[in-house]
Amino acid sequence: MQLTIDGTTHELDIEPEMPLLWVLRDELDLKGVKYGCGIAQCGACTVQIDGQAVRSCQVMAGDVWGEVTTIHGLGTPKALHAVQAAWVEHQVAQCGYCQSGQITAAAALLAEVPNPTDTDIDDALSGNLCRCGTYPRIRAAVKTAAQTLQEG
Amino acid sequence: MSRAGKIARRTFLIGSAAIAGGVAFGVVAYKRPHANPLLDDLQDGEAALTPYVLIRPEGITLITPRADLGQGAYHVQAALLAEELDVDLADVSIDPGPPSPAYYNTALSADAAPFPATDTGFMAETTRAVLDAPMKFLGVQITGGSTTVPDSYEKLRRAGAMARETLKEAASHESGIPRNELMTSGGAVILPDDTLMPYTELAGKAAQIEPVEGIPLRHPSQWRQLGQPMQRLDILAKSTGTQDYGIDVEMEGLIHAAVRTNPAIGGEMHSFDAAQAETMRGVEKIVPITGGVGVLADNTWRAFQAVQAVKVDWGPAPYPANQEDHWARLENSFTPDAQDSQYKDEGDVDTVLESAKVIEADYRAPYLAHAPLEPINATVRVTDTRVDVWTGTQIPRFVQDNVAEITGLEAENVHVHVLMMGGSFGHRLEDMVVRQATELAMQAKGRPVKLTYSREEDISHDFPRQIAMARGRGAVANGQVTACDLGIAMPSVIASQMGRQGLPAAGPDLQIIAGAWDQPFAIPNYRVTGYRVEGLAPVSSWRSVGASSNGFFHDSFLDELIHAAGADPLEERLRLCNHAPSRKVLEAVGEMSDWGAPLGENQGRGVAYCLSFGVPCAEVIEVTNSDDGIRLDRAFVAAEVGRVLDPVNFENQVQGGLIWGLGHAMMGEITFAEGRTEQQNFDTYPFLRQYQCPEITVRGLENGESVRGVGEPPVPPAAPALANAIFAATGKRLREMPFNKHVTFV
Numbered sequence: 081m082q083l084t085i086d087g088t089t090h091e092l093d094i095e096p097e098m099p100l101l102w103v104l105r106d107e108l109d110l111k112g113v114k115y116g117c118g119i120a121q122c123g124a125c126t127v128q129i130d131g132q133a134v135r136s137c138q139v140m141a142g143d144v145w146g147e148v149t150t151i152h153g154l155g156t157p158k159a160l161h162a163v164q165a166a167w168v169e170h171q172v173a174q175c176g177y178c179q180s181g182q183i184t185a186a187a188a189l190l191a192e193v194p195n196p197t198d199t200d201i202d203d204a205l206s207g208n209l210c211r212c213g214t215y216p217r218i219r220a221a222v223k224t225a226a227q228t229l230q231e232g
Numbered sequence: 233m234s235r236a237g238k239i240a241r242r243t244f245l246i247g248s249a250a251i252a253g254g255v256a257f258g259v260v261a262y263k264r265p266h267a268n269p270l271l272d273d274l275q276d277g278e279a280a281l282t283p284y285v286l287i288r289p290e291g292i293t294l295i296t297p298r299a300d301l302g303q304g305a306y307h308v309q310a311a312l313l314a315e316e317l318d319v320d321l322a323d324v325s326i327d328p329g330p331p332s333p334a335y336y337n338t339a340l341s342a343d344a345a346p347f348p349a350t351d352t353g354f355m356a357e358t359t360r361a362v363l364d365a366p367m368k369f370l371g372v373q374i375t376g377g378s379t380t381v382p383d384s385y386e387k388l389r390r391a392g393a394m395a396r397e398t399l400k401e402a403a404s405h406e407s408g409i410p411r412n413e414l415m416t417s418g419g420a421v422i423l424p425d426d427t428l429m430p431y432t433e434l435a436g437k438a439a440q441i442e443p444v445e446g447i448p449l450r451h452p453s454q455w456r457q458l459g460q461p462m463q464r465l466d467i468l469a470k471s472t473g474t475q476d477y478g479i480d481v482e483m484e485g486l487i488h489a490a491v492r493t494n495p496a497i498g499g500e501m502h503s504f505d506a507a508q509a510e511t512m513r514g515v516e517k518i519v520p521i522t523g524g525v526g527v528l529a530d531n532t533w534r535a536f537q538a539v540q541a542v543k544v545d546w547g548p549a550p551y552p553a554n555q556e557d558h559w560a561r562l563e564n565s566f567t568p569d570a571q572d573s574q575y576k577d578e579g580d581v582d583t584v585l586e587s588a589k590v591i592e593a594d595y596r597a598p599y600l601a602h603a604p605l606e607p608i609n610a611t612v613r614v615t616d617t618r619v620d621v622w623t624g625t626q627i628p629r630f631v632q633d634n635v636a637e638i639t640g641l642e643a644e645n646v647h648v649h650v651l652m653m654g655g656s657f658g659h660r661l662e663d664m665v666v667r668q669a670t671e672l673a674m675q676a677k678g679r680p681v682k683l684t685y686s687r688e689e690d691i692s693h694d695f696p697r698q699i700a701m702a703r704g705r706g707a708v709a710n711g712q713v714t715a716c717d718l719g720i721a722m723p724s725v726i727a728s729q730m731g732r733q734g735l736p737a738a739g740p741d742l743q744i745i746a747g748a749w750d751q752p753f754a755i756p757n758y759r760v761t762g763y764r765v766e767g768l769a770p771v772s773s774w775r776s777v778g779a780s781s782n783g784f785f786h787d788s789f790l791d792e793l794i795h796a797a798g799a800d801p802l803e804e805r806l807r808l809c810n811h812a813p814s815r816k817v818l819e820a821v822g823e824m825s826d827w828g829a830p831l832g833e834n835q836g837r838g839v840a841y842c843l844s845f846g847v848p849c850a851e852v853i854e855v856t857n858s859d860d861g862i863r864l865d866r867a868f869v870a871a872e873v874g875r876v877l878d879p880v881n882f883e884n885q886v887q888g889g890l891i892w893g894l895g896h897a898m899m900g901e902i903t904f905a906e907g908r909t910e911q912q913n914f915d916t917y918p919f920l921r922q923y924q925c926p927e928i929t930v931r932g933l934e935n936g937e938s939v940r941g942v943g944e945p946p947v948p949p950a951a952p953a954l955a956n957a958i959f960a961a962t963g964k965r966l967r968e969m970p971f972n973k974h975v976t977f978v
Contacts, residue, residue, distance in 0.1 A: 111480040211892075
């Protein structure tokens with residue numbers, strides 16, 4: 081089976097029903113993608129497939145329909161994506177475990193809706209649970225990132 | 233100088249010691265009969281990390297022994313050291329260090345005096361007179377009870393100051409210039425002619441000289457970093473998916489593992505049949521463990537799949553099988569023989585209530601799971617001579633001892649590597665996952681075994697927050713609250729938790745009445761009685777522990793009495809409050825929320841207050857009763873912490889504490905049916921989400937005498953503030969959590 085992750089194509093010998101989440105974490109060592117619930121309730125495993133935010137715990141490897149972008153593909157500590165830069169600026173994280181998913185979902189939102197309303201943010205990010213309760217900072221960071229991206 | 237500071241000077245052994253090519257500075261508290269483990273450890277070269285400041289030619293390492301659960305503990309500990317040491321945090325390494333008596337939360341040993349006077353943590357202050365057992369539990373190297381800042385505030389600045397002055401002394405020896413003419417900045421001593429002598433180059437010399445002691449700490453007005461917004465050290469990694477947590481451990485030869493234990497917590501496994509599971513792809517081995525079965529496999533998901541395919545015959549639950557029996561046991565525990573404590577009994581409650589119109593109300597708080605978003609996990613490698621444990625834990629010393637017992641090795645051969653945690657909320661004050669991983673690793677000697685709990689295993693085998701009930705009786709007269717008699721029944725968290733560590737818990741458990749008996753209100757007839765309920769499910773510390781239920785009970789009942797008196801909720805609390813810093817938080821939250829200003833139609837505003845962990849905290853919440861249900865509009869929090877060390881992290885943590893309290897009060901509960909938890913994942917154990925989150929304004933007050941931690945104090949007032957707001961908006965009193973059993977939320 082072939083999967084293209086963050087621009088690199090991998091040849092994999094795995095069961096097609098293995099969730100993409102575990103392919104990323106255990107087969108490809110992309111540990112920024114997190115396991116939180118396994119049933120699409122928490123959003124910690126969020127990645128993008130062809131730019132669309134999806135819960136990788138619910139996508140079987142054999143069903144992946146496009147190129148996968150993980151938190152690692154969005155940006156790196158030395159080359160931050162605008163959303164990641166906003167997360168750093170607002171110091172969003174507490175434990176940080178949900179933030180890969182939050183950031184990946186936020187980046188997908190901003191690619192589609194450059195200037196989101198509060199309702200747009202609610203709709204896009206309410207599938208991403210944060211047990212530490214960093215929601216106010218997440219909202220502020222999304223707005224900052226939107227501004228940065230629009231200013232180009 | 234605080235009391236802690238005076239004691240510290242007398243009893244702290246302050247030392248530095250040479251290590252290969254470097255110097256290590258520590259401020260280590262001991263009481264005989266303990267030997268000085270700092271020096272012992274340094275001899276074998278392993279414990280160069282034991283102290284707080286380690287300087288080697290290749291760099292400076294700050295040791296931050298309190299665990300980071302997401303609350304920023306590593307950062308604040310490093311900042312306290314750096315403030316006196318004069319290093320930039322960007323230029324140093326941070327290491328949590330190994331488990332060591334040097335990092336006791338208090339100077340404590342099993343056979344020394346029960347509590348040192350140096351400890352001003354919440355447990356010591358509130359239990360010193362009546363209860364020593366919990367301190368023996370909490371006193372060892374534990375992160376909890378919002379004690380990281382209080383415990384570290386002086387200790388770490390002192391360690392930084394001693395290291396700085398000793399390095400200056402070394403520079404003085406080298407340069408011939410008196411120490412008092414030298415300056416320090418950016419990790420270097422600066423000579424009067426601006427020549428820089430980096431600490432890293434002075435380390436060898438500093439190791440040869442007597443450490444400089446008795447340095448006065450800098451006044452906060454001189455601080456360069458503390459008290460200002462700081463960039464937390466872990467933020468970049470946590471914004472880029474590059475922060476490794478326990479669950480991310482990867483190493484050569486690693487085996488993935490999953491377990492299934494009796495869904496009735498603590499019940500036995502009679503037998504299991506793994507015939508089918510053993511044939512599944514990637515499965516290496518399926519073995520029995522204490523209370524269940526474990527799978528070793530080459531991938532986490534394959535281990536999860538296989539362990540579910542094992543057929544198991546389980547024994548019954550060691551507690552009532554069904555939820556109604558848990559409640560019945562609570563209801564029947566308000567009796568003299570179940571009485572655990574009655575430390576508050578002022579005026580003459582019985583006489584007053586005999587002759588008054590009595591206001592009565594019962595309140596309930598359910599079991600709750602901790603459910604940090606990172607499911608608990610541990611990686612263990614066992615060999616014949618040593619064990620390595622990699623895990624996120626708040627109790628590294630217990631982990632070390634328990635692993636030693638399971639493997640039969642000496643504790644000194646058990647090496648615990650504490651990793652960053654994806655939340656805890658008290659969950660990682662337990663170590664069952666490490667014990668299970670150790671049993672599994674003994675079946676695969678020499679190879680690291682990483683045990684990851686599925687979310688279902690994590691929630692269903694959490695030791696939940698205590699279930700609790702309160703019964704209030706009170707009276708009012710002439711527009712004032714005149715009597716309040718509150719009984720609280722719950723299982724003892726401390727006894728349950730200490731029991732799992734093999735420790736006795738004698739005496740009353742103050743957590744049964746925490747957040748209720750100790751509230752600073754001058755109600756003329758005022759009594760709080762704790763009742764201990766035996767035989768229920770095992771329970772453990774959950775963010776704010778006893779106060780998480782009792783803050784709701786106490787303040788809700790107070791609000792009912794104030795309403796019955798016809799008084800204003802904020803004004804009457806202020807009138808009754810006899811503690812100046814607490815009055816200030818109430819006044820602050822009143823001002824922030826513009827208390828008394830008119831609200832829109834269908835809106836309501838509620839105030840609540842709770843003193844917990846030494847922090848007075850008041851909250852106001854505004855809600856709208858909309859067509860879609862109750863919507864949380866705005867929230868205001870004022871908390872008195874003595875000093876805010878990092879305003880940004882403070883705000884984030886307080887907002888998170890409020891949200892934690894709100895989310896669980898609105899929709900969280902764990903219930904039992906046939907011995908099993910009816911909730912296993914976030915579909916049935918939901919939590920507050922982005923669209924439900926109110927706008928939150930936070931203010932930290934700095935009027936108190938002692939510096940306090942704020943991880944837990946914002947939690948207890950959240951539920952009553954919301955309930956009181958909903959009452960104001962709808963006229964409906966909520967006396968049972970979760971509130972969504974009685975009202976609908978947006």
